[in-house]
Amino acid sequence: MDNKKVEVVILSGFLGSGKSTLLKELISLEKSKGKRIGVLMNELGDISIDSAIIPKETPFKEMLNGCICCTLQGELSLQLRSMLDENELDTILIESTGAAHPLEVLEACTHPMLVSKVNIHCVFTVVNAKQWLENSLSIKLKKLLVDQVKYADIILINKCDQIGKEQLHEVRDTIRSANPQADISTVTFSKFDPALYEDFSLQTKQNTVNEGKKTHVHHHLHLRTVSFSIEKPINRVSFLRWLENFDGQLYRAKGFIYLEETPGLFLFNYAYGMPMFERYSFDKKYEPVLVFIGEELYHDEIKEEIDQL
Known part of the structure; x- marks a missing residue:
């Protein structure tokens, strides 16, 4: 098998927005291109209904009774690893529950044991136009809806036939305000123009060529992940000082690293400005690697600065 990375597409959106219909569309589109696809699906309940849409020959795993963003995040990483080990795939489609936060799903997909095997292709978010317009959810759920939009690369305003034209303009304007970078399309039954996905794929490939440089090319992925191997032990104090002075919006950092001061491999985690080093004592060994989100x-730029610590 070659070292080509598997493309991961994350499907986000609140309950009843139309994610499963979008999943069906994406499966059909990818299969029409001859792609080998796998599907990971998460349900809040203990019975999966939507899994009936998955073609029988498609590698499929589901996680029930929990949300990817909390109890099942570790399981998603393990299921993803298992799917990669068991199948030769080009694309994996992940449909998260409506209560999941895209950043948390992305977090599970960028576990240090996975970064050498997968590439986050894009985050699709489906919005129920009427639900967004009425804005009648609790404060906590309203924030979740906005975050699902904020961290998307492609946004489908779905069920737009259920509201008027002026109302649709209002929905589109407020969504654009929440995420000026995303591609936004108005649809019914989650049926989007395949060119939207194809154009995005081409732009992503073009950006990958220039990913190490601050060019004027539009870096399409709203949330970017950067990962690389670490060839030598890192000075802990210098590394923490570098994190404190990081120039940019860093949500998360993690990885396996060796430290100059202490022997042994460490699992490193950094979230909300708090770093944590935990000695890794399991039998399975991992190559030193760092991941930034x-x-x-x-x-x-990041790799050069780390190498100079």
Whole structure:
């Protein structure tokens, strides 16, 4: 098997927005291109209904009784690893529950044991136009809806036939305000123009060529992930000082690293400004690697700064 990474597409959106219909559309589109696809699906309940849409020959795993963003995040990483080990795939489609936060799903997909195997292709978010317009959810759920939009690369305003034209303009304007960078399309039954996905794929490939440089090319992925191997032990104090002074929007950092001061491999985690080093004592060994999640991150620039610590 070659070292080509598997493309991961994350499907986000609140309950009843139309994610499963979108999943069906994406499966059909990818299969029409001859792609080998796998599907991971998460349900809040203990019975999966939507899994009936998955073609029998498609590698499929489901996680029940929990949300990817909390109890099942570790399981998603393990299921993803298992799917990669068991199948030769080009694309994995992940349909998260409506209560999941896209950043948390992305977090599970960028576990240090996975970064050498997968590439986050894009985050699709489906919005129920009427639900967004009425804005009648609790404060906590309203914030979740906005975050599902904020961290998307492609946004489908779905069920737009259920509201008037003026109302649709209002929905589109407020969504654009929440995420100026995303591609936004108005649809019914989650049926989007395939060119939207194809154009995005081409732009993503073009950006990958320039990912190490601060060019004027539009870096399409709103949330960017940067990962690279670490060839030598890192000075802990210098590393923490570098994190404190990081120039950019860094949401998360993690990885396996060796430290100059202490022997042994450490699992490193950094979230909400808090770093944590935990000695890794399991039998399975991992190559030292660092993963960063944020906005406007540049691979070569970050790697050079880490190498100079």
